[in-house]
Amino acid sequence: MTSVDPITLEVVSEGFIAIVREMRATVTRTAYSSAVYELDDFSCGLFAPNGELVAQFNDIPSHVIPAPWGVRCTMEDFGDDIHPGDIFLLNDSYRGGTHLNDVTLLYPVFHQGKLFMLPMVRSHWGDVGGMEPGSYSGEATNIYQEGLRIPPIKLYERGKVNTAAMALILSNMRQPDVRLGDIHSAIGACRIAESRILKMLEKYGAPVVSECIRLDLDRSERRLRERIAKLPDGEYVYEDYLEYFDDGVFDPVLMRLKLTVKGDELIADFEGSNPQVPGPVNTSLAVAGAGIFVGVKATLDAGGTVNGGLFRPLHFKGPEASIVDVRRDAPAGAHAEVRKRAVSVALGALSQIIPDLVSGDLCGTSFPNNMGGFSKRRHRSWAYLEVPAGGNGGLKATDGSSAFVNVDHGNVRSILTVEVLEQDIPFRVKSCELRTDSGGEGASRGGLGMRRELQLVEDEARYSVLSDRAVIPPFGMGMGAHASAQVRASLVVNGEPRAIRNPGKVTGYGLRHGDAVVMESAGGGGYGDPLLRDPEKVRRDVDADYVSIERARDRYGVCFKDDGAVDVKATEAQRKKIAAERVFLAIEADESDPFEGWKGRHRVVRLSEALAARLKVANADLIELKGKNPAPLRAWVRVDPKRKGEKISLDDFGRRVLGVDDGERVLFRKLEMPPLRAGMSGFTERDAIAAAQA
């Protein structure tokens, strides 16, 4: 075996990271998609032929973590038929991709006739065809509406461009010149990587370089294994939802996680998660797994090099053809929303093991807003994407950051500056501000979301949005901690505010001159009990208008004197009052299936009429329960005339989420949902008729 001294190991592994850095600089400066050059929505990486990630730099986790699957699919499909000068392209969500807009270019690098490494550029193309500008949208029902699917293909063969493939691809996208620019930019970056890799091989020799890679990956693996080994063995469970509308009816879909700690390994099993649905809330196991990976890495093992060694102690499972293992022909545009929900369930499960290291729920959605059309002023068609960042969850030691991309989204800049935007596309930014009161209240406050209003200044444009957490808010962590404000996308039409039909989801809304889009990103969940927050911190929040004086009183229990100082006595009294008003109910074990829904599945809690009246809740109201574990359990109310008493029935899974046994009490809290125009599955007229017939 080749032996490598520790210094050479450092020089070579740093050298690979430097190569990725150089690739990134090239892509940023030369790409044509604004999502790439302004938002940094792209990744580079170096991969071993077995698919393992050798090196990355500041590359966005959402791209680079699922990427090994893309490399493996390509290697499986082409086997020995890979030659110097071949360049692969892929975006297929069913075969190595994320969502269709993320197009991956793989560039095999050979050394002495042998495939040695694959540099990769994965970038978000502004448009990949499909039914609306920007391609992905909230009301898609199948993948063909989301753009052109490219399974792993050779775009170049032995150095020659496959003109048929190139022409076919460019003919099916709205801005072919821009797409070609993106391809050239990615190839340029990979060429640079190739020359650097070859130089390194020349200097140190392949045996030494390969040994360095092995050692570098091994030590990352070892580090994570050591962290996992310190956790108590066991199964930790959590559940959460994605927002699906079935013909306008809200029909939430369930994501479930069973996280098993076994020695120095973690098994993330999505068993029990919803079957896939004909709406954009599905993705691949590689993408869903990336959410779990980020949740684990960012809490348990923050910092440290990220490479393929870290994947080895983690195992992912999920039911076939489910929201975490999408198959034909379900749409897959919402890879980010599903991944973010995987981060949420990871935080929920991890909070039961390492409560001090997690945060309140993150804003929980990437909130992609696509706009497009033909600009008369600039004589070209345009497509524009922005993903206004929301808040981050409160942490044990500090408040969550506001309007700051979540940890799974990396170094993405989520919005354009006003001055670039107004020059590039026919919109005027009317305002861009933080949303007061959008952060979840807690001992540590969740970060705030932002509100942006964009007004159309040309004749026509199309608007699509594909968001989640528009109905079900990000959750708080710890007893008493509050959820944050949901995402809200709305319109101003003819000067009048107008809600959109399905919260968070629109495909191709036709805007006219003077109409505006109002985008409000979600806040982050609170951490710990807001009644324990230092009143001085609340005062500073009120001074800065992060928190309104009313919220300070109602949720933090902090009251002020006329001069703005904290009124200590009134605060004490108000806090006592809020604490006394909290409702706790006893749990009774009941293993009957609590789930309802059409294509989705949502948990229902049955309450007697008297109890519902006392709690001021009605059918289809969203509630949350908080037990001994930090993260809450969400459910919808069904008032049951046959039911008596004040207890809440809960199955084993639900009790494990809350960490409570039969007879123990949990905090009951109603959550506000935005109006649902066509109602919710299980509570519509159709359901009533079906129930009557049964």
Added chain:
Amino acid sequence: MAWIGIDVGGTFTDAVASDPHSGQLIWAKSATTPDHPQQGVLNAIAKLEVELSAVNRLVHGLTLGTNAILERKGADVWVVTTKGFRDTLEIARTNRTILYDINTLKPPSLVPRQHILEVSERLAYDGSVLSPLDEAELDSVADKLIAAKARTVAVCFLHSYVNSAHETQAAAYLRQRLPGSYVCTSSEVLPEYREYERFSTTVLNAYIGPKVSSYLAELKGDLGKSGYAHEVLITTSSGGVATAERAARFPISTVLSGPAGGVAAAVHLGRQIGIPNLITYDMGGTSTDVCLVENLEVPLTSEQFISELPNRTSQIEINTVGAGGGSIAWIDDGPILRVGPQSASSQPGPACYGRGGVEPTVTDANLMLGRLDAEGRLAGEVSLDRSASERALKKLQPALGDIELIRLADGVIKIAVARMVSAIKEISIGRGYDPRDFALLAYGGAGPLHAAFIAEELDMHTVLVPPGPGNFSALGAILSDIRYDYVRTQLLDTRKTSVEEIDRLFEPLEGQGKDELLRDGVPGKDIVLQRSLGMRYIGQSWELDVAIPADVKSVEEMEALFYRLHEIRYGHATKDPTEIVSLRVAAIGRVNKPELPELAANSTSKPKSVRKAFFDGEVHDVDVYEREHLPLTKPLSGPLIIEEGGSVTIVPPGWSCRVGKVGTLVLKKESA
């Protein structure tokens, strides 16, 4: 008659005086006096023993503003901005630079939200007025500022880079209502698009404005009292100098004053000794700056951050690494040996300083290896304690399988060197340059100690060590031209515009530059105006700054210059259409510069001692020379150690050293 250059560093204030006729240089150092820095400056000048009334040019490198930002000790800034956009600075670009860590927080804004006041006004992207500045609202903003006793105000409106009228009007009104306060506008500080970056730069300017302007006023007064009768000049971040009056208005343009001075000196030295392509390597106690100089041109950029906040003023393109002589070696939980970015700085300093430092540093490793003199004193000031270094380094041994101590010390140096190498690769290979086409110019106290090892890794065959490497930045101060930069953001389709139109847009910028230099007393014949265009392919967003020589007479030629630069920078270029997004003018007032003097012959030419030092895995007996006693005629073969006041040069085995023009040490790789 004399010229004086000053560089105020963290530990020492360096001064150099030059007689522009004889070229004779005098060096002096005095302790920096942080609370009252002008005292340190006056002390250092006093040590030069030069009559201030006979000095006709005094140039000052400024770190006051830089430190105020790094230590977050600036002014209490208020911002007046366009209605609807009070959160521009806090929202920032929303990106997170540290990944995979849920604890990462957004860098806090310098201005709390309640200090941001809004006024109704709005311009479109082309500068047309959508709604006028609301004077009644401005009036109530002024009332609020007065009530809050605000003394520092940044006026930041959207699209002011193309039409500054509203900002100018608001600033004039606020100056009138708040007499004596520091008011600046985003259009005067940085008339460029992307409001977050412009506002950030403007707020940084305001943040350090009061401190820098009052310091400069006091310094001018003190120097005047001591007999100095001319303008005080300040080194700017772009390697030129500006009058103290201008530096007080735009202090943000001086934050890289120190490193810029070093690069300016490097260019001057390169010109004098006939080596036009240099990579400068300035290694001090806590950090290292590297910069690539091609053809004696100082490379400039405007895309930098200070303390995580964007500063988009024109500045030399340096790459800074958080590793210097005081950087601490440590073991992460890999366990991997790391060096920096934590530094023992000057207090307590490396373990061997014996001032209470217990962590092993790069300097300790050098001492262990025999490359520094355990008997001697560093910079003539600090005596070194080898046993303290040994104790500190020993702490790292267990985690690394009880590696031999000397090899551990060697490893610390190698890792520090690897970081420098990576930084140099980024600015050379990373931008399409081959480092083998450049000489490595090493200065700063710790630069010459490591330069040959870095050159070795990069296959560079020449290392240069200038005279006075420890004071090189101060020397740069007096070698700099006056330089002012002007920019206009303007979108033009290259193929639809004309040379005439471009000329028309350049002319007011050039006029402004010329007027300002004439006002500073620069004779017209010494004024040079350099044009450049920010260009990109239509569809791209990031522009390249393309220098446009005076003899370019068509837009086709301009486009061709862009293609060539794109090819060099990014490895590919098509002949696709381009657009122009900005026009820049550098107005340069050439000043006479002293020639560096040649060395007189010396008599001794003998090593002062022989010391055991570790190179290439073994201990060698190494000749140690005083720099001033090196033989002038014949090259010497390594290993060699060359000592002088502010630095130590290492010539490893396989390298030779000779004394070149103006006393520069020229280290060459000997062919195998």
